[in-house]
Amino acid sequence: MRITGYRCESYLMRMDRLIGDANLPEGVDLMPGSVLFLETDANLTGISLGYGGEFPAWMFEAVEGRDPREVLSLWGRLNDLLHKGGNRGTATLFLSLLDMALWDLKAKAAGEPLWRLLGAREGRVPAYASGLDYPLSDEALFSFYQRMAARGIHAGKLKVGLDPEADLRRLEIMYEALATSGKTPQLMIDANEYWSAKEAVRQIRRLEEKFDLTWVEEPARRWDYDGLRLVSQQVRAAVATGENLQSVADLYPLVSEQAVDVINISTNHSGVTGCRQIAHLAHLYSIPVTMNNAQANYMAHVAAALPNHWMMEVVDPGREHCLRFDNRVEDGCILLGDSPGFGIEVDRAKLEALQRSPPTGQGRFPFPRGEGAGRRVTAPPRGKLPWR
């Protein structure tokens, strides 16, 4: 089987609701998307999902004529090509996109869903709910987590950081909503690098007087292993981080400096191959990994086969309008079907319609860092957000 061609279709989507965090609490509902179609001479097409931008032709040329089933070897080749500029920034996004399409093809060539090709026993991944909920009113917040609880999910992650009083109130709301699952809720918070390390310690300790927190996410900057370690030593909750790093090389200092208790991996971590590398390093150190949310939850295929995967983030803002996919959330888990590869199909008509008439809405590209971040906690002005 040989790789013969590619097409990368970019589009703009409008989600069904706003999503946001401490950096952009008013949120966005517009998001760029892309689909990479990787063609072969075997009548199989690899599909992967990205975040817009023009796929670089030279990266395709590096795999043209090669067998996609040799994906680990091709990953090494691509990574070497990125040597001087580094495997980072948009280069990583495209490396990830290509690697995921290669794995999709490898599984399709075997006629198997990717979770099976990767050696998982079942296509079933424990899930936690994550509202990306800063722009949600208290009522919308409750109804999101209640909806997730109805699908058996009892763990939830709240966006926090700007308003200590509101954070406490909204944690209570999330708790009550998740309790409707009939299980004891498990609570996580995510500050998205808004705090300084010491600010994080103070804020988290205050929340911990009332709530048992399973993990706190990005309580300090992504590369600040001293700060992250300090937080981990000074609060009860585990420190989770990693989503804004991009490769095992980025994660290495955090792991070897014992600065992280839970590692987030995602579609932007140098592909399926990169996620495996990070998980395997983490496994050596007995650190669990959690998969970040993904359009159509397709990265659950990868999570299912990792020895140290804990639970995967599930959100439902509506990012799948031009996709069909073979999985569902039930019994607190993402249940993956038996369709080959990632099990994603693209509705060409809907994709073309989005490309022809791009939706309008609230968008910020790229997603910025918040005003005052790392220096002081600046609550949004009253009346600007539905919860304040």
Added chain:
Amino acid sequence: MKLLITELPDRPGGPTGHLKIELQDAGGASGVSFAHRAARPMIEQLMRECLDGQDLRSVAALYDRITAAEATLGHDSRASAALDVALWGLAAERRQEPLWRALGGSTPVAEYYATVPADGHDLVALGRRCRQLAEKQSIRSVKLRAGADLKSDVSRLECIKETIGGLGTPITLMLDFAGAHTAKEVERRVASIEDSLELTWVEAPARPGDFLGYARVGRAVAASVCAPRGLNAASHYLPYFHAHAVDVVQLDLSTMGFTGALRIADAAYAFELPVTIASYPGNLGLHLSGTLPYFLNVEFHDEALAVTAGGRVP
């Protein structure tokens, strides 16, 4: 699904006490591996308790299952490793793929080295065999098992260097202390050897598990320090990595299987450490070579020198 275990005949001067393991599925596909006879009861127990009735395509999950069961029962990792190697062979055959491609790699690259035993070969025989290896198998790298006597190690290393190096190509030399000495003793011996010879790595320069000893040798000698054979993937490697005690990571299919080897190779990559693959019957380790980002070389299973652990290829 069937498990067939065959005892391989012992050969004088060769490896003894080895089994061939074969896993067969209902469709007739099969996967093969090798193990020492001592692992037989554990292999049969893991088969009964962990694999029977399972979908054998779930290789990664089954690896976690069998290694956990084996550790709970207080056993080393040889039985799970043998089953994992056979499961990978089976998975590849089901997909009608060569194993190296099922693992995700490209055509195996044959950068291999031969290992020469400590005893049993005088210098003339050693020179003759090295010349054969160089001419017939293009061997340019040789690992010597250190003997009891420093002086004879030096003369054997020089003999290898002159014989193969005399053919006009660069040669690399490695020295394996097999965990038989203290770190301090190895430091002294290597320092003395390095006065006249360059060593690419010294292997197992301290007792197994003494990662502190490995680390101190690494700081004292010019050669890289190579991890020993026989480490498992689950717990053995953490101290060696964390203490920066090794410069070369050795993957051993007979204690890690393919699944564990792939995982440790990823961790080695994070630590920027090259990996070498220990010999295994049938040179099965070669299948891994095209998958690993920091692949260095593979130990060649040299029947004539009959040096390495493992059985023979039927």
